[in-house]
Amino acid sequence: MEHGKHVFRIVILVAVILAVVLLARGFLVPRTYGLYGRYRGANVAQQMDARPVLYAGAAACADCHSDEATKRAAGAHKNVNCEVCHAPLGAHILADGSVVKPPVDRSFTLCARCHRKVAARPAGFPQVDLEQHVNGPVEGKVCLECHDPHSPKP
Amino acid sequence: MSDCHDGCDGGRREFLAGTLKLAGGAVVTVIGGSALASSSSSPTSAPRPGGGAYDWNEHLWAYLIDTTKCIGCGSCARACKAENDVPDGFYRTWIERYVVGSEDSHVDSPNGGMDGFPPVQVGFVANKSFFVPKICNHCRATPCTQVCPVGASYRTKDGAVLVDAESCIGCGYCVQACPYGSRFIHPATHTASKCTWCYHRITKGLKPACVTVCPTQARQFGDLKKEGDPVRAVVEHDRVQILQGHLLTEPQCYYTHLDKEVR
Numbered sequence: 001m002e003h004g005k006h007v008f009r010i011v012i013l014v015a016v017i018l019a020v021v022l023l024a025r026g027f028l029v030p031r032t033y034g035l036y037g038r039y040r041g042a043n044v045a046q047q048m049d050a051r052p053v054l055y056a057g058a059a060a061c062a063d064c065h066s067d068e069a070t071k072r073a074a075g076a077h078k079n080v081n082c083e084v085c086h087a088p089l090g091a092h093i094l095a096d097g098s099v100v101k102p103p104v105d106r107s108f109t110l111c112a113r114c115h116r117k118v119a120a121r122p123a124g125f126p127q128v129d130l131e132q133h134v135n136g137p138v139e140g141k142v143c144l145e146c147h148d149p150h151s152p153k154p
Numbered sequence: 155m156s157d158c159h160d161g162c163d164g165g166r167r168e169f170l171a172g173t174l175k176l177a178g179g180a181v182v183t184v185i186g187g188s189a190l191a192s193s194s195s196s197p198t199s200a201p202r203p204g205g206g207a208y209d210w211n212e213h214l215w216a217y218l219i220d221t222t223k224c225i226g227c228g229s230c231a232r233a234c235k236a237e238n239d240v241p242d243g244f245y246r247t248w249i250e251r252y253v254v255g256s257e258d259s260h261v262d263s264p265n266g267g268m269d270g271f272p273p274v275q276v277g278f279v280a281n282k283s284f285f286v287p288k289i290c291n292h293c294r295a296t297p298c299t300q301v302c303p304v305g306a307s308y309r310t311k312d313g314a315v316l317v318d319a320e321s322c323i324g325c326g327y328c329v330q331a332c333p334y335g336s337r338f339i340h341p342a343t344h345t346a347s348k349c350t351w352c353y354h355r356i357t358k359g360l361k362p363a364c365v366t367v368c369p370t371q372a373r374q375f376g377d378l379k380k381e382g383d384p385v386r387a388v389v390e391h392d393r394v395q396i397l398q399g400h401l402l403t404e405p406q407c408y409y410t411h412l413d414k415e416v417r
Contacts, residue, residue, distance in 0.1 A: 030321065039308035043318040047350060048208070048357045054237050055355075055363045080369040084229045088236055088363075113270035114227040114369065120251045120271065120283040121225045125370075 054090030058082050068150050075151035085110060111143040208357045210312040214378040215351060217407040218385045219287050223372035226285040228267040230364035230373060237363035244338045246349040247289040247364050254415050255280045286416050287373060290336035290349035291405030298328040313406055314353050319345045333401050
């Protein structure tokens with residue numbers, strides 16, 4: 001009987017631990033954990049709505065700016081999304097419907113990002129040795145004074 | 155009795171503690187296992203707030219990069235930063251420039267390539283030079299989700315590897331586990347952050363922001379479950395490469411015309 005008492009104590013202790021573990025698990029494990037796998041299932045839908053869509057694509061810009069869109073689609077920049085130079089549509093038409101004038105970077109750096117002569121660019125891609133092109137330092141020069149970015153000519 | 159009091163009691167106490175730990179562990183395992191087992195019979199389409207139509211069982215996304223088309227303009231990295239509010243100094247996608255000679259090679263990525271690339275001088279004879287866009291490979295057998303101790307990192311049914319910032323404890327194991335350097339600890343939230351393939355866009359029928367703005371179509375995004383998908387056609391019928399294939403992570407970001415120098 002003396003030994004039976006020891007076993008009884010252990011059984012009670014294990015039962016208490018079990019209850020504590022179950023209780024803690026109920027509080028600590030997220031409700032949708034394990035719904036699809038070893039993660040919180042509700043997060044999938046949260047990721048879908050994590051943030052607003054900013055980049056809408058050139059087709060969306062053409063809804064209002066058909067002149068520029070037509071011109072661009074016929075030229076060498078036909079595959080260049082408007083938002084590459086003009087910032088995303090989501091920063092132009094805000095969520096509340098208000099319109100903000102998009103930034104137009106008129107500095108040479110905008111054009112240089114794609115067209116400055118860099119050895120790593122594909123050989124067939126149009127590149128310009130900027131200093132040679134303007135016969136001197138390129139800082140302060142404005143490519144857009146001669147080149148139309150919506151329908152560029154070499 | 156008193157002679158062996160210390161030794162005996164200490165031994166019993168240790169034994170009890172060990173037993174209880176084991177019992178507790180077994181209970182957690184059993185309950186955890188049953189919870190997972192019961193989940194497999196529940197509906198398998200992701201819950202869609204607002205009754206949206208996206209069904210993740212119908213898609214399996216893949217990314218395709220043609221390195222010969224990349225001009226290193228950095229539009230992708232800038233768009234990613236704007237679309238996903240990526241903090242300064244961290245990159246969910248970036249562009250690397252390789253300058254390779256027979257003696258030596260040079261790799262750089264100034265500000266992730268976000269401001270473009272200035273011409274570079276190297277101290278060896280360069281034979282070739284090219285750009286390589288980098289992004290999370292959304293591996294099918296990804297080490298980053300395997301090491302997560304709290305189940306915050308996971309792969310969706312449609313193939314995107316995501317981080318649940320609410321569950322993440324910011325331990326950084328996944329950052330170390332990723333062989334591609336695609337993850338970082340967000341300086342504001344102190345949780346792991348990474349490319350989501352713009353999950354908020356692709357589940358609405360749009361392309362990731364980086365693909366949307368790429369002016370040379372060096373970056374493409376497609377659906378391996380969709381008939382006639384251009385990316386699927388290339389992955390199935392052309393010769394495609396992956397990064398660090400020896401690690402058996404099964405990347406879902408495929409490359410064409412990859413150089414042997416690229417890791």
